[in-house]
Amino acid sequence: MSDARVGAARSERVRLRVAEADIGVEAAATSDGAIPGPDGDRVASGSGLSRMTDEREDVSRIVLVLNGPNLNLLGKRQPEIYGRETLADVEADCRRLAGELGLEIEFRQSNREYEIIDWIHEARGRVAGVVINPAAFTHTSVAILDALHAFEGPIIEVHISNVHKREEFRHRSYVSAVASGVIVGCGTQGYALALRRIAALVGAEAG
Ligand code: DQA
Secondary structure, eight states, X not given: OOHHHHHHHHHHHHHHHHHHHHHOHHHHSOTTSOEEOTTSOEEEOHHHHHHTTSGGGGXXXXXXXEEOTTGGGTTTSOHHHHOSOOHHHHHHHHHHHHHHHTOEEEEEEOSOHHHHHHHHHHHTTTOSEEEEEOGGGGGTOHHHHHHHHTOOXXXXXXXXXXXXXXXXXXXXXXXXXXXXXXXXXXXTHHHHHHHHHHHHHHTOOOO
16 A cells, blocks of 8 residues: 555544544445545444544554464574574564554464464454565465455555565565555564554554
């Protein structure tokens, strides 16, 4: 999503709060409970909308950090490529930085595509932004791309290694088509860079 699209989604949320107060939720929602945005995008789910009546919910500070298959083996798996830091180390770093940035972290890893999709669905209308390292699913998963299309906030894609220096099949990312930004080849530091970018996009306060 472009910065402009993030801004549009935000203004749409403000409009929706007004619409909700004026005409009620049912009138504004489509049959599946989703709210169409100005360009046909969905900007909020039905369940998210009811929570948006609370002003604080509109400025959610939750960032979902998602990790795909084999990243549970970070630190042990091909350390010459991915380094020696474990995923638990990355999570601890993310939590520390999130505290400084005024963000709250939900940090998850799965080897199962459907689980990652379900977590993205659950993020709709609730989470401010998503940081995702889809690992090998990057190069194969239209399903994860489609799920991310249904998420209304900023998405930053992270790859620990420089995928462009590696095998040709790693050069293609389905997820990049929906990402606000992509961080590649910065090691595990890429997660911190992604969090800082999300903080900037959602207007979180530092310090
Ligand atoms: C990765 C790169 C992918 O190509 C690979 O399948 C991974 C990790 C990275 O972080 O560099 O598992 O996403």
